[in-house]
Structure formats: C-alpha cells, structure tokens
Amino acid sequence: MHVLxxxxxxxxxxxxYTALSCVAxxxxxHGVDSEIVQLGTKPVSGCLACGKxxxxxxxxxxxxxxxxxxxxxxxADGLVVGSPTYYAAPNGALCAFLDRVFFMKSTPYAYKPxxxxxxxxxxxxxxxxxxxxxxxxxNRMPVVSSQYWNSVxxxxxxxxxxxxxxxxxxxxxxxxxxWLLRCIEAGASQGILPPVQEKWIGTNFIR
Ligand SMILES: Cc1cc2nc3c(=O)[nH]c(=O)nc-3n(C[C@H](O)[C@H](O)[C@H](O)COP(=O)(O)O)c2cc1C
Numbered sequence: 001m002h003v004l005x006x007x008x009x010x011x012x013x014x015x016x017y018t019a020l021s022c023v024a025x026x027x028x029x030h031g032v033d034s035e036i037v038q039l040g041t042k043p044v045s046g047c048l049a050c051g052k053x054x055x056x057x058x059x060x061x062x063x064x065x066x067x068x069x070x071x072x073x074x075x076a077d078g079l080v081v082g083s084p085t086y087y088a089a090p091n092g093a094l095c096a097f098l099d100r101v102f103f104m105k106s107t108p109y110a111y112k113p114x115x116x117x118x119x120x121x122x123x124x125x126x127x128x129x130x131x132x133x134x135x136x137x138x139n140r141m142p143v144v145s146s147q148y149w150n151s152v153x154x155x156x157x158x159x160x161x162x163x164x165x166x167x168x169x170x171x172x173x174x175x176x177x178x179w180l181l182r183c184i185e186a187g188a189s190q191g192i193l194p195p196v197q198e199k200w201i202g203t204n205f206i207r
Contacts, residue, residue, distance in 0.1 A: 001181050003027055003034040004076035006069070008083040008094030010041045015119035016082040018157040019150075022167050023080055023117060026174030032181060034080075037069060039093055047099040054104040066100045073101065077181055079114040079141070080173075081132055088124025089131055102135050110140035111194040113180045115173060117150045119160065125151035140197075144180055146173035 005024065009016040017036065024034040045061045052060045058067045073079060081098070083090040090098075102109075116132035118125050126149050136143050150173055152166035153159065160166065187193075 001032040001077050003032055003078040003080060004072050005034055005036045005080040007036055008039045008091055012038050015154045015157055015160045016084050018160040019117045019119055019152045019170050020082040022170040023174045026171040027178055030178035032178045039097060044093045044096045046096045047103055057105045059100045066097060069101055074108045078112055078177055080117060082117045083128060083132060085118055085120035085124045085128045088127040090128055098135050102139060106139040112141055113144050113177055114141040115144040115150060119152050121155045144177045
C-alpha cells in the first residue's frame with residue numbers, strides 16, 4: 001500500500017509539511033508507506049486548456065514536475081494533498097499544478113481514496129479545504145474524512161506541534177485512509193470491483 005502526498009507549500013519543512021508528516025507517520029503504523037513530493041519554489045505554469053492531454057494523458061509543459069507526478073499518482077493507492085492557506089484558498093502554484101494534473105487525464109485516478117490537509121495561521125482553512133476537495137469529487141475519488149475538517153493552525157512548525165486537536169485530526173485521517181485502503185483491497189479480493197462507468201453525458205448547461 002502506497003500513499004502519495006503533495007506538499008504545495010514553498011516551504012519544504014513548514015507547517016503543511018509538519019501536518020503531512022504526522023499523517024505519514026500514522027500511516028506507517030498501519031503498514032502503509034508514503035512519499036511526500038515537494039512542489040518547491042520553481043514557477044509552475046497554469047493550464048492552457050489546449051486539450052492536448054486528452055490525447056496523450058500528459059501535459060504539454062514537461063519541465064515542472066506535473067507529468068512525473070501524474071505517473072506517481074497512477075501508481076499510488078491513495079493521495080493526500082497538503083496546502084498552506086493563501087487568502088482562504090490553496091496557494092496559487094498548487095492550484096496551477098493540480099489543474100494540470102487533473103484536467104482531462106484523471107480517469108486512472110478514479111476510486112483511489114484522496115484527501116486534503118491544510119495549514120493556516122488564523123482563518124480560511126475550511127474554504128481552502130473545500131476547494132481542494134473539488135479535484136477529488138469531480139474525479140470519482142472517495143474522499144477520506146477525519147474527526148474535523150483537516151486543518152492545523154500555525155505560522156511555524158512549532159506552532160503546529162502545539163495544535164493538539166489538529167494533530168489528532170491528522171492521525172485520525174491516516175487511520176481512516178489506511179482502513180479504507182484495506183477495505184478496498186479486501187473487497188477486490190472478493191470480486192467487489194469499482195462500478196462500471198456510464199458513458200459521459202456533457203451538457204454545458206445548454207442541451
Ligand atoms: C500570500 C499569503 C497569504 C496567506 N493567507 C492566509 C490566510 O488567508 N489565512 C491564514 O490563516 N493564513 C494565511 N497565510 C499564512 C499561511 O497560510 C500559514 O502561515 C501557513 O501555515 C504556512 O504554511 P507553510 O509553512 O507550509 O508554508 C498566508 C500566507 C501567505 C504567504
């Protein structure tokens with residue numbers, strides 16, 4: 001069992017990383033391994049809506065880690081996306097990255113459990129969390145929940161380590177992710193497979 005994690009923050013060891021590390025540690029206690037991919041500080045292009053990915057399954061921009069992440073996600077059993085809160089939303093680079101990871105190439109991600117983890121100094125965490133969940137719920141990915149909306153509070157990693165309820169929320173999230181992965185594995189061994197998908201009906205609100 002392997003869970004892929006993405007830290008959208010430019011800070012490789014900041015508050016978001018601290019939350020993701022807590023999830024990773026707890027997953028490890030269940031025998032689930034994980035990897036944290038760092039978005040880092042390099043510029044990330046936005047989606048051009050060129051639609052080339054519909055044919056190739058990959059983005060036309062090849063140099064900022066999106067395509068490598070697509071391959072990692074295809075191979076993973078679950079996904080955790082971590083984000084700092086910037087003006088009550090995910091940080092811009094992360095949105096640019098995820099728009100391109102998901103747009104028109106998300107079929108292989110269907111039925112992989114996913115969740116978002118957010119950090120904030122003071123406010124806007126739940127709006128950020130809601131925005132990130134949109135990527136999963138439009139792509140047939142079961143959303144893993146916890147005991148609260150998945151947020152930690154702090155301006156520094158030390159602050160986050162003092163957020164006892166936030167850290168407990170991270171551990172519960174990991175427990176639930178591990179449990180769901182095991183349930184899916186057990187179901188598959190009994191012949192319970194993902195549903196057959198209907199042919200997509202796209203109406204664009206017109207007809
Ligand atoms: C551009 C910018 C906007 C921010 N907006 C918010 C905000 O809306 N609400 C908030 O509580 N913190 C906000 N913050 C603070 C960060 O979300 C917070 O410190 C976060 O935990 C940092 O995570 P990191 O260490 O992983 O980067 C903002 C920070 C930046 C740089």
